[in-house]
């Protein structure tokens with residue numbers, strides 16, 4: 001018999017509830033274990049904000065967006081005394097293993113706690129798909145689906161008005177969402193942080209298209225591309241720039257270079273809200289179940305990962321390596337259609 005704690009930390013992501021459901025149902029099936037939910041990410045661990053989770057608590061949440069546990073950007077090593085600020089809660093609730101569903105930053109915090117003596121199983125979470133050690137993160141497929149649908153809609157209005165539209169998607173410093181959504185919707189150019197942006201080249205593609213009779217051009221832009229001029233961005237509590245809005249600086253330059261009216265649509269948090277796709281529901285369920293298997297078997301310092309078609313444990317250190325950028329071969333395929 002062991003007690004498993006589960007928390008969701010950092011930005012939310014479609015599929016979090018499916019992971020929580022997977023953890024709870026599987027842990028309870030594996031034996032006389034107990035699962036407790038830690039409220040609002042690391043904050044609940046610092047403030048002993050805990051609730052018990054039984055099978056009935058996680059019925060009906062597979063398809064819901066957000067997280068029933070809440071989340072926050074507070075961190076024990078930034079806002080507390082590290083392990084000391086969570087030790088009391090772990091002890092008071094007899095928590096043997098903590099399942100941390102989080103992105104790069106939260107998994108780094110989890111690794112520090114493991115170094116300091118906590119038993120940890122990580123579950124990689126982010127719409128950005130940039131975590132090392134796993135082929136895909138849950139939430140990414142949903143974000144791509146939402147972005148692709150938006151781009152399809154923007155394309156028809158662009159065509160009616162003979163406009164260029166720049167659709168800005170999330171992804172932090174990596175271009176996964178932009179590349180996949182751009183490929184899925186037949187974008188005429190895709191700008192990502194991994195490839196230096198040349199606006200003259202983009203303008204050339206647009207001018208050529210319009211010369212050949214095309215009545216619109218659709219450019220997908222990752223929020224993390226280098227801005228054409230310095231932007232004043234606010235920073236989050238970890239000192240990372242809060243991205244968003246780079247297309248407002250790119251659009252006037254492109255308009256000047258092409259002579260075509262150029263508009264902007266920034267999708268923002270739309271990409272993180274609402275129900276996960278079927279792919280993400282399945283992936284999240286498998287990740288949650290595997291995390292519970294590892295936790296009830298007494299494993300620690302591992303992250304569950306999708307490798308090919310299998311869900312496998314990988315060392316937590318691997319997940320904390322530098323963020324994973326897009327595959328250059330895939331970008332090269334996308335360039336075939338920049339015409």
Ligand code: F6P
Pocket residue numbers: 011103126127128170171172223242243272
């Ligand atoms: O990491 C996920 C993500 O959605 C990024 O794509 C985006 O830059 C960031 O989080 C936004 O964070 P917040 O919701 O705190 O503004």
